[in-house]
Amino acid sequence: MGRIPNLRDLVGIIKDRVSQSKAAVISKPRTLSLRLALLRATTHDPFSPPNPKHITTLLSFGHSSRATVSAAIEALMDRLQSTHDSSVAIKCLIVVHHIIKHGNFILQDQLSVYPSTGGRNYLNLSNFRDNTTPLTWELSTWVRWYASYVEHLLSASRVLGFFVCSTSSAVAKDKSEERVAALTNSDLLKEIDCLVNLMGEISKRPQPVHVHDNKLVDHIMTMVTEDYLSAISDISVRVHEFTHRLSCLSFSDSVELVCAFKRLDDCKESLLGLSAKKRSLVESLWSSMRELKNKVGEGEVKRKEGQLLMLTSGRGERGSESARIGERVLSQGDAVRFSSTRFVSTHGCAFPVVESLQLCA
CATH class of the missing domain: 1.25.40.90 (Serine Threonine Protein Phosphatase 5, Tetratricopeptide repeat)
Incomplete structure (x- = not known):
């Protein structure tokens, strides 16, 4: 009735x-x-x-x-x-x-x-x-x-x-992957940040009481869930891109990326209840994020160890100016690193095929 x-x-x-x-x-x-x-x-x-x-x-x-x-x-x-x-x-x-x-x-x-x-x-x-x-x-x-x-x-x-x-x-x-690969690290972090903010807002949705089984509210959540799955896909593309940029990330970029992952991880429990059918897609994203976060942490440890080694070795004989000049000049086989290492050949040389790619700072 x-x-x-x-x-x-x-x-x-x-x-x-x-x-x-x-x-x-x-x-x-x-x-x-x-x-x-x-x-x-x-x-x-x-x-x-x-x-x-x-x-x-x-x-x-x-x-x-x-x-x-x-x-x-x-x-x-x-x-x-x-x-x-x-x-x-x-x-x-x-x-x-x-x-x-x-x-x-x-x-x-x-x-x-x-x-x-x-x-x-x-x-x-x-x-x-x-x-x-x-x-x-x-x-x-x-x-x-x-x-x-x-x-x-x-x-x-x-x-x-x-x-x-x-x-x-x-x-x-x-063409999302091509477009994302052409972004600088800074712009890519901004995109990750705005997508994480969107996911955070979805996680704040009210819990129905009097509106349980209300078709008006159900319609809202159907549309929002579609957006959520689309945002998951967009975040996944950018997480995958960052796996190719680990060697190009500065310390501040690494911190910002890990903080974004932390914010997204905080609303995981609320988000997982949105779509049972696509749960595997969501779990895949969190697995990729966890793996990337671990790699970022390992990279920072190695970077600190390298800096410490340089400081220690710098106390010894520094060598003449003419002996060190070769360290500042690129040899013919040296590669110029782009933000995305997906444009690097099997011989170790970067292909400058995308003009909008930015040189790593």
């Missing part, structure tokens, strides 16, 4: 119909279909996610002019930031998430630059409260967390140059 609507549900239905009727009267003809689709996708029903048909209609506006797309994003954000209803706020965030995942370039571009300041608390929902009922109070917790998660998703996209979970970024991901 279906759930029997209560008084609040009936009030929500009336509000939705009044809003749609009002939009039909006051909206201009060119924006009427947009506003109706938005209102229909973001109803006051606290149990059901937006109808896929209405989501598809909103995404279709991405094929319009840039001015129309800008108006669509502005209307969505206005509804999100002006509502005091937790159900409406969550559904607006779901629409934003769908734009990130399935929207075309113009929609994603307009979303990423709104507002122009961006930055922390991008969606301005950290203080959202709806204390109408125990259910809406708990949904408010989900609004605050989900908004923060979407902010991290948008922030990560600025660092990576593409949205982690976007279907439109398939081409970029197909």
Whole structure:
């Protein structure tokens, strides 16, 4: 049997119909279909996610002019930031998430630059409260967390140059290894850091009480889990790349990398419960991280031993200037080291085939 609507549900239905009727009267003809689709996708029903048909209609506006797309994003954000209803706020965030995942370039571009300041608390929902009922109070917790998660998703996209979970970024991901290999150690660490921050935010998700078996919350977690598996894949590519750069890592880079792994390891228990089907993929990442962390530690020990040996030997006879000049000049067989050793031949010489590769400092 279906759930029997209560008084609040009936009030929500009336509000939705009044809003749609009002939009039909006051909206201009060119924006009427947009506003109706938005209102229909973001109803006051606290149990059901937006109808896929209405989501598809909103995404279709991405094929319009840039001015129309800008108006669509502005209307969505206005509804999100002006509502005091937790159900409406969550559904607006779901629409934003769908734009990130399935929207075309113009929609994603307009979303990423709104507002122009961006930055922390991008969606301005950290203080959202709806204390109408125990259910809406708990949904408010989900609004605050989900908004923060979407902010991290948008922030990560600025660092990576593409949205982690976007279907439109398939081409970029197909060439992910080539792109990652061309990054400097510093840029690669920034990408690892933003992906780890995203995973950390996922681990902070609320624990359902009144919203247990709520389809609205289930829809959120289905989308977030897809992002999580995509982020796991992106982190794995970068961890694999760092295994080729151990000899090129400075001490500060090594510390930063190990700290990122430590932060990710701290939220492992929470993350493992997200997807039982892909548990082997997750375990593989943690195994690779553990192995790399051990190698980084061993490398630092050897480096300290080498420095100590140099200091000790430096107290003896240093030799003449002419005797030491050969140490500072590259011989014909010496290799120039690039950030990624995957471009080194079997003869020990580096191939300068990627112009954007940076020489190790």
